[in-house]
Amino acid sequence: MQAxxxxxxxxxxxxxxxxxxxxxxxxxxxxxxxxxxxxTVVADRPEDVRAALDAVLPDTRWVLxxxxxxxxxxxxxxxxxxEYFGGKLVFRPEIYAHIEALFARMGRVPGPLNRGQAELPDxxxxxxxxxxxxxxxxxxxxxxxxxSMPGVPYEMKHLMEAHVLPRIKAESDAHIEHRFxxxxxxxxSELAARIADWESSLADGLxxxxxxxxxxxxxxxxxxTRDPREAAALLEPASSGLRGVLGxxxxxxxxxxxxEVVGERLVAAGQSLAVAESCTGGAISALVTRVPGSxxxxxxxxxxxxxxxxxxxxGVNEADLLMHGAVSEPVVRAMxxxxxxxxxxxxxxxxxxxxxxxxxxxxxxxxxVWLAVSGPGVEWAARxxxxxxxxxxxxxxxxxxxxxxxxxxxxxxxKD
Amino acid sequence: MQAxxxxxxxxxxxxxxxxxxxxxxxxxxxxxxxxxxxxTVVADRPEDVRAALDAVLPDTRWVLxxxxxxxxxxxxxxxxxxEYFGGKLVFRPEIYAHIEALFARMGRVPGPLNRGQAELPDxxxxxxxxxxxxxxxxxxxxxxxxxSMPGVPYEMKHLMEAHVLPRIKAESDAHIEHRFxxxxxxxxSELAARIADWESSLADGLxxxxxxxxxxxxxxxxxxTRDPREAAALLEPASSGLRGVLGxxxxxxxxxxxxEVVGERLVAAGQSLAVAESCTGGAISALVTRVPGSxxxxxxxxxxxxxxxxxxxxGVNEADLLMHGAVSEPVVRAMxxxxxxxxxxxxxxxxxxxxxxxxxxxxxxxxxVWLAVSGPGVEWAARxxxxxxxxxxxxxxxxxxxxxxxxxxxxxxxKD
Numbered sequence: 001m002q003a004x005x006x007x008x009x010x011x012x013x014x015x016x017x018x019x020x021x022x023x024x025x026x027x028x029x030x031x032x033x034x035x036x037x038x039x040t041v042v043a044d045r046p047e048d049v050r051a052a053l054d055a056v057l058p059d060t061r062w063v064l065x066x067x068x069x070x071x072x073x074x075x076x077x078x079x080x081x082x083e084y085f086g087g088k089l090v091f092r093p094e095i096y097a098h099i100e101a102l103f104a105r106m107g108r109v110p111g112p113l114n115r116g117q118a119e120l121p122d123x124x125x126x127x128x129x130x131x132x133x134x135x136x137x138x139x140x141x142x143x144x145x146x147x148s149m150p151g152v153p154y155e156m157k158h159l160m161e162a163h164v165l166p167r168i169k170a171e172s173d174a175h176i177e178h179r180f181x182x183x184x185x186x187x188x189s190e191l192a193a194r195i196a197d198w199e200s201s202l203a204d205g206l207x208x209x210x211x212x213x214x215x216x217x218x219x220x221x222x223x224x225t226r227d228p229r230e231a232a233a234l235l236e237p238a239s240s241g242l243r244g245v246l247g248x249x250x251x252x253x254x255x256x257x258x259x260e261v262v263g264e265r266l267v268a269a270g271q272s273l274a275v276a277e278s279c280t281g282g283a284i285s286a287l288v289t290r291v292p293g294s295x296x297x298x299x300x301x302x303x304x305x306x307x308x309x310x311x312x313x314x315g316v317n318e319a320d321l322l323m324h325g326a327v328s329e330p331v332v333r334a335m336x337x338x339x340x341x342x343x344x345x346x347x348x349x350x351x352x353x354x355x356x357x358x359x360x361x362x363x364x365x366x367x368x369v370w371l372a373v374s375g376p377g378v379e380w381a382a383r384x385x386x387x388x389x390x391x392x393x394x395x396x397x398x399x400x401x402x403x404x405x406x407x408x409x410x411x412x413x414x415k416d
Numbered sequence: 417m418q419a420x421x422x423x424x425x426x427x428x429x430x431x432x433x434x435x436x437x438x439x440x441x442x443x444x445x446x447x448x449x450x451x452x453x454x455x456t457v458v459a460d461r462p463e464d465v466r467a468a469l470d471a472v473l474p475d476t477r478w479v480l481x482x483x484x485x486x487x488x489x490x491x492x493x494x495x496x497x498x499e500y501f502g503g504k505l506v507f508r509p510e511i512y513a514h515i516e517a518l519f520a521r522m523g524r525v526p527g528p529l530n531r532g533q534a535e536l537p538d539x540x541x542x543x544x545x546x547x548x549x550x551x552x553x554x555x556x557x558x559x560x561x562x563x564s565m566p567g568v569p570y571e572m573k574h575l576m577e578a579h580v581l582p583r584i585k586a587e588s589d590a591h592i593e594h595r596f597x598x599x600x601x602x603x604x605s606e607l608a609a610r611i612a613d614w615e616s617s618l619a620d621g622l623x624x625x626x627x628x629x630x631x632x633x634x635x636x637x638x639x640x641t642r643d644p645r646e647a648a649a650l651l652e653p654a655s656s657g658l659r660g661v662l663g664x665x666x667x668x669x670x671x672x673x674x675x676e677v678v679g680e681r682l683v684a685a686g687q688s689l690a691v692a693e694s695c696t697g698g699a700i701s702a703l704v705t706r707v708p709g710s711x712x713x714x715x716x717x718x719x720x721x722x723x724x725x726x727x728x729x730x731g732v733n734e735a736d737l738l739m740h741g742a743v744s745e746p747v748v749r750a751m752x753x754x755x756x757x758x759x760x761x762x763x764x765x766x767x768x769x770x771x772x773x774x775x776x777x778x779x780x781x782x783x784x785v786w787l788a789v790s791g792p793g794v795e796w797a798a799r800x801x802x803x804x805x806x807x808x809x810x811x812x813x814x815x816x817x818x819x820x821x822x823x824x825x826x827x828x829x830x831k832d
Contacts, residue, residue, distance in 0.1 A: 014442050302719070305716040
């Protein structure tokens, strides 16, 4: 099945808003095995919206329209669609009652503009919007469905999940099922080479997608079958095979972040963590604390940007700093041990590097990073070359050291 | 002048990649007074790329094409454009020399696929790419220019800034000039109300745009005139007027981030900073250290997630913790003072709050945050209610406390 997205909003073209809706829609459609063939973004201009409706591709079955609704946009999309599909606007008391109820919750009453929002084309099926005042609308032309939704991400997602995706799924004949495998620290090309044999032996009905983001690659294994039993029969052996190839390089088999997995394992082990950061400047602990409940295992950390802080607060040896420099193995090891001791934590992490753009030398060029882990019976340190992009160096260093920690933590009652 | 964007990439339609390129392009074009009329995203399929090229709108002068270049995509865009414009591929030694030089820097030699990247249509003008192996290409059809660029954001930006934007600017007849005013901590609607009178009295030829992002609103004042002198005559009095209304709530008059402005002022004052973070978990120092050269003023920080750390490393009074709790005025003040003393810095910042989703109480619901600044002759602390979104609470807290610090720092030889 083929779909298109039509996003309406001058703010998307002026660069005032990054369009995250389309990526979300694309991912949901891919999960249902629907091909998103094209996406078009047009300004809040009736003629441009009409031109886009005229240009819908022959094989498209669903047109997902976002934006251009609501009083501040003069309900542009609604009026264009009403005219386009030859309808007339009719006041819908049940929609207005919903708008009144939403306003009442904020102790206000709707204005005349909001009353207009309850007028809908008589040729559409309203899609009730529990999250906002603008209802969605469903139009049909032959076999093609046009779903109009507000551009506000959480309203759009609500309408998609409540009304649109279930209908698309019901119309689809295939059973689609996915497994996700999260991998950190292996470049996409290297990963592809490592799993090439496994991939080329995948059974019919299975397909693999690489979903890369900085430092992490998500592998999505998809089965397209007639029913769940057939899907399981394909997915189980293929998943086992992939686990055999990648082993513990898979940090999660789910939609999980590395910081969530590390957190789960620390909680399961009843162990605690402290962090000593130089070049990452607080980014390790900032990422760890993005996980709700991270106070159960993160005791805290020291951002030791100045050398004096490394000595005074982490117990780094001044002679090591003088002899080897701050970006060195003895210093990063001492930082990890020092923060662990100072905080009384089970685990200590440390970073020290040249994030750049300045500060590089021939022996330690920009992008040189030392990372260390210290823990019960474990001490690890290694040098990395992270490239010459300051933010990416920090991001990669954070993920690398967390992934190393994960490797040392007791595994969960393993699937693998 | 009118432009269109054509983004090529199946990964953009599958939702694997959020398209941030288009927003950046849209913003740059808006700054030049160019109307981005439409944006189309298509998959890596030759027929879809051709269909999009056929559908270019009659008034479009520039078509900005991103993606579909490079060996892993089989140089789809290059081959389609070559055929579309009736050219043939020619090996360009100077392009290949550049590719070789890039590989040499990583101690590698190009493979056969990379050799193919040096073959370009003879009907295009190559746009040298200093940031990567795939050169840009410029094609013409009558008055219309087609610029093809890689999809990698920093390569695309480089090609736009080095080659494309200067040409667009040269072709434009209007003189467009901007002033940017950066404001933190005032919601967009409140800001709009405060400057409504000023805005309604703007002279002809001036326009104002709100560019909001979480915690920060960028105001863009644009003059569209015949020459720079006329622009200055409009912009100067309007800028003075805005400064009169907003005063020091404007944290920068430029494309600057708050962390850059704080850094500049600390450097100018020859003063140093240390940070004590609880609910922000390292995000304050992580943001401060995003600025290259921040080691000149940031000594470091303590992430004091556990109460014991607050006592032991920051000198917070145990009795205060027991009596008032960690999220309280005496504790956050003690943290700011303590980190300043411990690090010997001129300034200390501190945060303590309930980021959520758990941990809220009736007196201190989720989103309650105490922030503090301690410095020479200054001590400030205040309570905020940041809402119930964990990441946004952290982000807003970081910006809020940095903006307070900015307010206390000596002003630069002021424009205002």
